[in-house]
Amino acid sequence: MTEGKVSMIEAMVDVFGSAITGSEIQCGDQQVVHVEPSNNLEILTWLKNTEGHDYDLLLDVTAVDYGSVPGVEVVYQLWSITNKKLLRIKCPLPEDSLKIRSVADLWGSANWLEREVFDLFGVQFEGHPDLRRILMPKNYSEGHPLRKDFPLRGRFSREKQTELALKQDYEDYYSPEQLEGFGQRADD
Amino acid sequence: MGIKDRQNEQLPVAGNSELTFLTTKVDFVVNWARRNSLWPMPFGTACCAIEMMASAASNFDLARFGMERMSFSPRQADVLICAGRVPYKLAPVLRRTWDQMMQPKWCISMGACASSGGVFDTYSMVQGIDTIVPVDVYVPGCPPRPEGLIYGLMMIQEKIKSESMADHELLRREDPEGAGKPVADSSEVKALTGVFGNSTQQDKFSSLAQTARPGRFKDVLK
Amino acid sequence: MSVKQTIELPQGNLDSGNMLVNIGPQHPATHGVLRLLCELDGETIVQIDPDIGYLHSSFEKLGEFRTWNQIVPLTDRMDYLAPLMYNCVYVMAVEKLMDLKVTERCKVVRVLCMEMERIFSHLLWLGTTAIDVGAFTPFLYAFQERERIYKLHEAFTGARITTSATRIGGMMADLPEGWTDELRNFVETFPETLDEIDSLLTRNGIHLGRTQDIGTISGSDAVNAGFTGPNLRASGIDYDLRKDRPYYDYETYAFEVPIGKNGDCYDRYLVRMEEMRQSLKILDQALRRLPGGPINVDDPRVSLPSKTDCMNDMESMIHHFKIVTEGVRVPPGDCYFAIEGSKGELGMYVVSDGGEKPVRWRVRPPSFVNLSVLPQLAEGHQVSDLIMINASLDIVLGEIDR
Secondary structure, three states: OHHHHHHHHHHHHHHHHHHEEEEEEEOOOEEEEEEOHHHHHHHHHHHHHOOOOOOOEEEEEEEEOOOOOOOEEEEEEEEEOOOOEEEEEEEEEOOOOOEEEOOOOOOOOHHHHHHHHHHHHOOEEEOOOOOOOOOOOOOOOOOOOOOOOOOOOOOOOHHHHHHHHHHOOOOOOOOHHHHHHOOOOOOO | OOHHHHHHOOOOOOOOOOOOHHHHHHHHHHHHHHHOOOOEEEEEOOHHHHHHHHHHOOOOOHHHHOOOOOOOOHHHOOEEEEEOOOEOOOHHHHHHHHHHOOOOOEEEEEOHHHHHOOOOOOOOEOOOHHHOOOOOEEEOOOOOOHHHHHHHHHHHHHHHHOOOHHHHHHHHOOOHHHOOOOOOOHHHHHHHHOOOHHHHHHHOOOHHHHOOOOOOHHHHOO | OOOOOOOOOOOOOOOOOOEEEEEOOOOHHHOOOOEEEEEEEOOEEEEEEEEOOOOOOOHHHHHOOOOOHHHHHHHOOOOOOOHHHHHHHHHHHHHHHHOOOOOHHHHHHHHHHHHHHHHHHHHHHHHHHHHHHOOOHHHHHHHHHHHHHHHHHHHHHOOOOOOOOEEOOEEOOOOOOOHHHHHHHHHHHHHHHHHHHHHHHOOOHHHHHHHOOOOOOOHHHHHHHOOOOHHHHHOOOOOOHHHHOOOOOHHHOOOOOOOOOOOOHHHHHHHHHHHHHHHHHHHHHHHHOOOOOOOOOOOOOOOOOOHHHHHHOHHHHHHHHHHHHHOOOOOOEEEEEEEEOOOOEEEEEEEEOOOOOOOEEEEEOHHHHHHOOHHHHHOOOEHHHHHHHHHHOOOOHHHHHO
């Protein structure tokens, strides 16, 4: 078992070299690999398509804001149904460059998951077909809530939040033409 | 009707209005008919909605109060039961639903989240729907038991029993200009939604995350 | 009398464009506050844009401001249809991060809770799905059975829905007297009601017409789209966390995992009905093997010393004080732990930097990813089929919006 995991890391380092910045085992049996964010799409494509790895189910895309260190770390949780293996990929993003390429073309589940990371953390996913807010209202102007510098009760006072909420046009919608225009498709 | 209004409003007093023998009898019949055939409008969002469904099901049975016909169209409903937490995104929908209901109408705020924000004193949650719509009965609980909701409905029935057609103007006056606007003004919203009690202690995130340390993310987890 | 004049039709084209219809957020059939913007060509759906966030209660942000044990009451308000499951998976994730092993009795009690919740959640799904196609009776039968589980919840934890029954290292209290007998009674008499509902729906022509070949998705598309749970198994993929990543000795229980063939709404219905029967089998075995012993682990990191010790011994007093005021401290690290929830793979990703509150508490909600497939499933169907497809996905907005 351990040999299989070690050889996967070795294989990854063979193919990607310095893009793999580290790996460890958390909690006894959870494989974690740290990668350079600029290579995330290539590494994830390799993990999905290579025989022997076959990470065909993208469980989760999320981000962590540590508070004590500036920036945000994007975390991917992958599972291979055929090989029954779990993998966590982490991509640290610096505060001044919260951009990373989208994997929505590889796995359909990444579509909404990345939208949520954009909404709550402000990370731009390049190549995402439809990058817009998902949980917060369409024109939410207080910022990106899950960042550590965002206070629990929001930036505006309650009176202002109530007033803005009731002024919302809840009948507003994205027309089909507008929906086409969000983000660019990877093949554009 | 906000907090300020309630202190100054003229409450109806027998003898001041046009109460006669005939009107009290008519009142009796009209109120009896109204309170025993309320059609609730379930504005259910979260866990309280499940308890509301349970109170409509066989064990607790709202049908014995004449309320089994849950009207999902506000135009045909009498009582708005707001069951569950209401975020700011949903607030205009709630207000519009209330505006679409026709007089006479009452509102029940079911659960702690609808009454005051509940556990969720956060950036996205309305701290009590009484800032948006005028509430008649608050049913506390998280979630309140079906018996609690039924008690709240019975309180609405009691309230209806004590109404009179002579006070129609006072009780049923609604300003068309107020449609879509919050029912409480700025200072009332501030008073109703201010931080209280132990909330200030629960305002701090992990002490270690607050101190800035240069380094990489991996080092934080060592 | 015949009309001899010809009516002049307006020039230009009679073809109207597609219609935009808004369903929700306040709607009886959307199973919560979900807004679906449908572009329709007549009655056929061209495109759907689901709009969520109408129940966003910022659980994850709140979690960063609460100590590890204080998050447990937050977990049951997310999926209010299976609260004990969320309670269990959260503390299981933290216990894995702390490398804390719970007692044998606690493990079996948690398995009992989780399987009971699976039946609880599927019963609500059954009732509301039946109502969406117009069958009112199964709703009443399902809720009558749910009342029995409500009573079990209340006897154990004091609350019907928001149970908050688990703590890090164990449960809030041990099972009360007679609880296991009540549960055994439920396990023995429930199949009768299930058979009755089965006879009403499974071979019902109207139900078959409404659910067969509606919302079909193939196995590989389902995996790519991120489906997990009964939805994925109905499309033929055998992925069940109880078998593939077992926890709490699930590999020692004898049960089968139902797998569907076509991936349509009818298969999802059949998979969930069979899952309820299999859960009854697991409950039966777990009740037989419920061991005695303490329910909470005796680990100084999490357990409070007894009152007698506190009153006699300074160290115990200080230990008790520290655990209560500061909270449990979890060593630095991160952990992703998932269980087979009633709706799919329910995962919790907890990140700790050694403090008394988490740095990040992420819930991997199965319904969020399941709902994102809805536009793909409903394209080309009619509006009434959309309601059925939405119902067959078994979503709960509390966990989607968090």
